[in-house]
Amino acid sequence: MVLEQYEKEAEKIELKKEGPEAVGPTVKTILADTKLSARFGDYLEAEGEAGMDPGKEGLAIKLKNGKLDPGDLKKLEVYREDFLFGMSKVDSIIPRLDKASIEEIAKKSPELQEILKVVGVEGVSFALKNQMHEFAMKNQSKFQEISAAFETLDAYKSGEFEKLDKKIAEKCKKAGIDVETFARIMQKDTGRVKELEKEVGSIYKSSKDIIKKWSKGKVFGSHKSAKEWALSLSREKKQMDEALATVREDTKKIGELLSLTVDTDPTMREVLTRELVGDKRIKEPKSFSFKEMKNLGTEADREKAAKTHWEEYKKSPEYQEDLKVGPDAPKTKFKDGEMKRFKEAHGGGFWMRLMEIFFGNTLDKVTK
Amino acid sequence: MADLQDLTKQFDTLVQAGDEKAARAFLVENLQEFPQDMREKIILAFFAEAAVTQADEIGAKADIQKEGADALDILSQARAELENAQRITELQDQLGRREN
Numbered sequence: 364m365v366l367e368q369y370e371k372e373a374e375k376i377e378l379k380k381e382g383p384e385a386v387g388p389t390v391k392t393i394l395a396d397t398k399l400s401a402r403f404g405d406y407l408e409a410e411g412e413a414g415m416d417p418g419k420e421g422l423a424i425k426l427k428n429g430k431l432d433p434g435d436l437k438k439l440e441v442y443r444e445d446f447l448f449g450m451s452k453v454d455s456i457i458p459r460l461d462k463a464s465i466e467e468i469a470k471k472s473p474e475l476q477e478i479l480k481v482v483g484v485e486g487v488s489f490a491l492k493n494q495m496h497e498f499a500m501k502n503q504s505k506f507q508e509i510s511a512a513f514e515t516l517d518a519y520k521s522g523e524f525e526k527l528d529k530k531i532a533e534k535c536k537k538a539g540i541d542v543e544t545f546a547r548i549m550q551k552d553t554g555r556v557k558e559l560e561k562e563v564g565s566i567y568k569s570s571k572d573i574i575k576k577w578s579k580g581k582v583f584g585s586h587k588s589a590k591e592w593a594l595s596l597s598r599e600k601k602q603m604d605e606a607l608a609t610v611r612e613d614t615k616k617i618g619e620l621l622s623l624t625v626d627t628d629p630t631m632r633e634v635l636t637r638e639l640v641g642d643k644r645i646k647e648p649k650s651f652s653f654k655e656m657k658n659l660g661t662e663a664d665r666e667k668a669a670k671t672h673w674e675e676y677k678k679s680p681e682y683q684e685d686l687k688v689g690p691d692a693p694k695t696k697f698k699d700g701e702m703k704r705f706k707e708a709h710g711g712g713f714w715m716r717l718m719e720i721f722f723g724n725t726l727d728k729v730t731k
Numbered sequence: 732m733a734d735l736q737d738l739t740k741q742f743d744t745l746v747q748a749g750d751e752k753a754a755r756a757f758l759v760e761n762l763q764e765f766p767q768d769m770r771e772k773i774i775l776a777f778f779a780e781a782a783v784t785q786a787d788e789i790g791a792k793a794d795i796q797k798e799g800a801d802a803l804d805i806l807s808q809a810r811a812e813l814e815n816a817q818r819i820t821e822l823q824d825q826l827g828r829r830e831n
Contacts, residue, residue: 465778471788472781477759478774490771491778498775509779512786519789530800570799577802577809589805593812597820607813614806621799624792653751661747662739716776717758720769721739 387447390439398496400426403439405500406446408699424696428689453499453506456513460491464516505711570620573613650712659709665722669701669729698726738764 393399404427411420422438425431431439462484469475479487499506586592596603659665676682676697685693705722709715738761745754758773765773 468781471785474759475777475781490774494771494775512782515786574798574802577805589809589812593816597816610810656746661743713780720772
C-alpha cells in the first residue's frame, strides 16, 4: 500500500536528486521490504529522540502506519543515505559473528557461557543476527560501542597487539629490566593469583605516577628536552648523580609494569587488565545499576502506571489526531513516548537494556 | 512453556530482593521459557556486555603499553644525555687537574 502510494506520488512530484545517487536500495525498494521499512522507521525515530531532528519522529510514525505524503517521500530520499550508512555498519558486523568470535567474547561472561551450553553457538549467532539491526537502529550510541569493541577485537586478532607486545619486550630487554619478581611469582603453584594481584597492583600504582611524570615531560622543569636538562645539571655533579639514579629507578619500575603486560600468561593478563580496567571504569558515565532497578517497582506497578497514561492519552484530542494517521498510529506513538521517558529517566547500561525488554512487553500488553 | 507473567513476577522478586547474581542466573536458567523475541534480546544484552568488557580490557592494556613505551623512550633518552653530561664533567675534571 505504501509502495503504491509512493509510486503515484513520485510520479507527481518528480524528485530532484542532487549529486550522484547513493549506493544501496532506493526508497521504493526500502518501502517494499517490510523489515527494511521497519528499520528505516526505527532509525528515524531514534534520530528524532536524540534531538537530531524532531521532525523525524513524526515521519517515523507515518512511515510505520503507511501514511506518507509527497513531502515526506522527499524527506525520506534525504535521510536514506545516512540510514543506509548505518545499516552497512551493522552488515559489516554480522559476518564477524562467527563461532570463534562468539566463543572468544563468551570468555568474559559466565552467563553467555551458560547460554552457549543451552542454545549452542548457532542459537546465539541466530539471535544476534536477528536482533542486531533493530538494536543498532534503536540504540545507535550503544551499537557504536559494540562496533568499537569489534574494531579492538579485530586489531587484537590481527596481531596488532602482538606486535606491541614484542616491541615492549624488546624495550624492557634493552632497558635492562629486572623481571625476577615476575618469574618468581609465576613459578608458584598455589596462591599465585592473589600474590599477582598484590604485586601488580603495587607496581601499577607507583608506575602510573612515573609514567604520568615522564610522559608529560614535567620532570624536565623549564627545559624543553632531556638534553637541555642534562646540560643544566652537568654543572652540579651531585644533582646529576641523583637524577641519573632516579632515571634508572623509574626505568626499572616502568619496565617491570610493561613486562607484566606482555602476553606471557593468560592469568597474568587477566589480573593486570582487571586492575587497569577497574581504574578506568570509574570515569565512565554512570549507568543504571541493578540496585536502582528496585526503584522501578514491580511489573504490576509499571503496568498500572502505563495503563493510566494510556487511558489519559486516549481521552485527549491528540489521540484523535493521531488516529487520523492510521489505526495503529496512536499505539506506536504512545509506546515510543513511554519508552523514551523510561530511558531518559533511568539512563543506560546492561540492566536498562534488560528492563527495556520487559517494559516493551508491558506496553504491548497495555495497548492491546 | 511458563507463563510470561509468572516469569516477570519471579524476576521482579529477585530485583526487589537486590540479588543481582540470582537475577542473572534466573535469566539464563529460564531463557528457553521466554518468547523468542525476548529470548533473542536477552542473548544480545549479555553478548553486548561481554563484548564491551573484553574490548575495554584489551584497550586498557594497550593504553598502558603505549604510554609506558613512550615513557621508556623518554627515560632512555634522558639516561643517555645524563651519561654523556657525566662523562663530559669527568673529562673536564681530569683536564682541570692536569692543568693544575
